[in-house]
Amino acid sequence: MAIATTNPATGEILRRFDEISDEELESCLARAVVTSQQLRLTTFEQRSAWMRRAADLLDAENETVARMMTTEMGKSVKSARAEVTKCARGSRYYAEHAAALLADEPADAAAVGAKAAYARYEPLGVVLAVMPWNFPLWQVVRFAAPGLMAGNVGLLKHASNVPQTALYLGELFTRAGFPDGSFQALLMGSARVESVIRDPRVAAVTLTGSGPAGAAVGAVAGEMIKPSVLELGGSDAFVVMPSADLEKAAAVATTARCQNNGQSCIAAKRFIVHEAVADEFERRFVEHMSALTIGDPLEDATDVGPLATSSGRDDVEELVADAVAKGAKVLCGGERWTGPGWFYPPTVVSELTPEMRMYREEVFGPVAGLFRVGSAEEAVALANDTEFGLGANAWTNDEDERDLFVRDLAAGAVFINGMVTSYPELPFGGIKTSGYGRELSAQGIRAFCNLKTVWVGRD
Amino acid sequence: MGDRIAVLSQGGVLEQYETPAELLAHPATAFVSDFIGADRGLRRLAVTPIEVDDLYSPPMVTPQTTVAEARNAVAGQGTSWAVVIDEAGRLLGWVEPGRMDETGSAGPTGTVARYMRPLDARVPIDASLKAAFSEMLQHDAGWVAVLDRGRFLGVLTPDALHAALRRSVGGDPVPV
Numbered sequence: 001m002a003i004a005t006t007n008p009a010t011g012e013i014l015r016r017f018d019e020i021s022d023e024e025l026e027s028c029l030a031r032a033v034v035t036s037q038q039l040r041l042t043t044f045e046q047r048s049a050w051m052r053r054a055a056d057l058l059d060a061e062n063e064t065v066a067r068m069m070t071t072e073m074g075k076s077v078k079s080a081r082a083e084v085t086k087c088a089r090g091s092r093y094y095a096e097h098a099a100a101l102l103a104d105e106p107a108d109a110a111a112v113g114a115k116a117a118y119a120r121y122e123p124l125g126v127v128l129a130v131m132p133w134n135f136p137l138w139q140v141v142r143f144a145a146p147g148l149m150a151g152n153v154g155l156l157k158h159a160s161n162v163p164q165t166a167l168y169l170g171e172l173f174t175r176a177g178f179p180d181g182s183f184q185a186l187l188m189g190s191a192r193v194e195s196v197i198r199d200p201r202v203a204a205v206t207l208t209g210s211g212p213a214g215a216a217v218g219a220v221a222g223e224m225i226k227p228s229v230l231e232l233g234g235s236d237a238f239v240v241m242p243s244a245d246l247e248k249a250a251a252v253a254t255t256a257r258c259q260n261n262g263q264s265c266i267a268a269k270r271f272i273v274h275e276a277v278a279d280e281f282e283r284r285f286v287e288h289m290s291a292l293t294i295g296d297p298l299e300d301a302t303d304v305g306p307l308a309t310s311s312g313r314d315d316v317e318e319l320v321a322d323a324v325a326k327g328a329k330v331l332c333g334g335e336r337w338t339g340p341g342w343f344y345p346p347t348v349v350s351e352l353t354p355e356m357r358m359y360r361e362e363v364f365g366p367v368a369g370l371f372r373v374g375s376a377e378e379a380v381a382l383a384n385d386t387e388f389g390l391g392a393n394a395w396t397n398d399e400d401e402r403d404l405f406v407r408d409l410a411a412g413a414v415f416i417n418g419m420v421t422s423y424p425e426l427p428f429g430g431i432k433t434s435g436y437g438r439e440l441s442a443q444g445i446r447a448f449c450n451l452k453t454v455w456v457g458r459d
Numbered sequence: 460m461g462d463r464i465a466v467l468s469q470g471g472v473l474e475q476y477e478t479p480a481e482l483l484a485h486p487a488t489a490f491v492s493d494f495i496g497a498d499r500g501l502r503r504l505a506v507t508p509i510e511v512d513d514l515y516s517p518p519m520v521t522p523q524t525t526v527a528e529a530r531n532a533v534a535g536q537g538t539s540w541a542v543v544i545d546e547a548g549r550l551l552g553w554v555e556p557g558r559m560d561e562t563g564s565a566g567p568t569g570t571v572a573r574y575m576r577p578l579d580a581r582v583p584i585d586a587s588l589k590a591a592f593s594e595m596l597q598h599d600a601g602w603v604a605v606l607d608r609g610r611f612l613g614v615l616t617p618d619a620l621h622a623a624l625r626r627s628v629g630g631d632p633v634p635v
Binding site for chain 2: 023026027030031033034035036037038039041042179180181199200201
């Protein structure tokens with residue numbers, strides 16, 4: 001895929017970018033390793049001051065950055081603004097907490113016959129980040145803020161359709177005061193990722209993206225014995241039980257499915273409803289889904305913009321067509337918009353069966369699959385009948401059911417009576433083919449640290 | 460050894476009680492200023508440590524970099540030279556790509572390894588600005604490399620030295 005900004009709302013190519021040459025890449029790697037030697041000598045206090053300045057820049061430039069993202073990948077400008085705000089908040093979280101999260105861990109010195117024994121967190125060095133276009137700022141900051149605060153240096157290989165956001169991120173942290181080369185954007189295609197992972201100057205890799213991309217990166221990292229964190233796809237279940245607040249559940253279900261034009265790994269994709277309230281939930285859900293405003297994502301009133309790529313819309317269409325051909329029922333939406341741009345309307349599909357691709361595959365667009373079950377146990381079984389395990393949602397006001405869902409839903413996160421989302425304070429990641437490792441919270445900043453055991457003998 | 464110095468004038472009057480760096484940067488009274496002398500700016504060099512922030516990151520190449528690539532690396536960087544580091548980030552030497560003989564046996568596809576010169580002007584990161592300046596004078600160098608146990612961190616240029624002095628302790632302008 002060529003590196004370019006293409007407006008998904010019109011299909012127009014706005015700006016093309018050249019890939020960096022091999023010698024430019026070489027020079028970025030040399031700079032990265034030298035900067036990592038500098039950064040490990042700086043104090044938390046110094047890095048916090050820089051990180052806070054980065055947060056201030058994000059706040060001050062919120063509108064410009066939001067419009068840039070909307071132009072590159074089509075998310076509604078109001079959601080883009082919220083993303084920039086979230087990035088500033090995430091940066092401040094790590095500016096404030098990094099020192100405590102990476103404080104030395106005391107150990108029982110006497111028990112190991114030492115004068116002193118403890119474990120300390122040290123940065124690993126240069127970390128490659130391979131990032132997707134769907135949250136083009138947040139996915140990157142989620143890695144960069146803890147990474148830089150730990151004293152690591154980042155190299156960003158961003159998705160080819162968000163080069164302007166990539167370049168902005170490549171400058172943001174140095175503008176905020178971090179040494180040159182602390183976080184560099186590498187404009188290059190995916191084919192060159194392998195050689196960068198293999199480079200001896202790169203210590204580790206983190207990827208957020210598709211399953212095949214994760215498998216490829218994880219395989220090379222494994223062969224090179226370099227740590228990796230993979231955050232991949234998801235097909236989150238959204239379970240609704242009779243005791244739930246149905247109106248609230250239907251409203252949140254709509255947001256959970258259509259946020260980011262339906263292109264989120266933690267979007268709820270499979271809606272599993274108890275038969276006692278299925279008709280009622282379905283009616284309210286379809287009402288909410290149909291009421292969303294679709295249109296130019298740069299307009300404040302727009303809820304749902306276009307899908308980010310033409311091929312992405314083709315994939316969504318194919319999945320819906322396959323389900324319909326095998327007997328599924330479309331309750332709303334289901335037809336692409338004619339005219340320019342890659343729009344696809346909010347769609348609800350019911351009567352899904354295991355033969356349909358939608359039953360197992362992730363739908364990366366605003367298409368909800370509806371299922372009916374007779375019990376909480378049946379809901380759990382259906383929710384877990386997937387290769388994915390990122391997030392899970394359950395709506396119930398019954399305590400026994402709540403405990404059952406918390407214990408038995410197989411996922412990296414379970415949210416009860418609320419939408420699955422990420423917070424800097426909470427670990428984020430998946431199981432099964434949704435990936436491994438955790439981002440955010442203490443785990444996120446420790447992921448790329450060497451936990452060095454220190455043992456000092458008695459004199 | 461104490462961390463702070465008391466300056467007493469006639470009759471035991473305490474004029475100032477401060478760290479050496481602060482004393483030199485901000486003499487509290489005319490007496491203190493007179494006492495420490497007119498060259499207090501220069502003396503501050505000895506009590507001001509090098510910081511990562513003071514360093515300039517020059518163009519960097521590895522021994523395997525070709526002559527042509529090295530020329531590109533310095534082009535537009537405002538310097539005629541580049542430092543040579545290995546893949547572990549250790550300092551190996553320096554080169555001036557503009558002076559490499561392209562017609563020589565190596566040609567433009569030859570690597571910089573054969574043009575590399577040793578870099579003697581170097582100081583550890585925990586040295587003072589005075590040590591860096593002294594190193595620069597001793598080797599008649601335009602800049603000095605700063606290292607952390609062999610790991611290259613960047614270089615100090617005369618401009619950076621001056622900026623570091625200005626930054627240190629409140630940052631009033633220092634006549635150098």
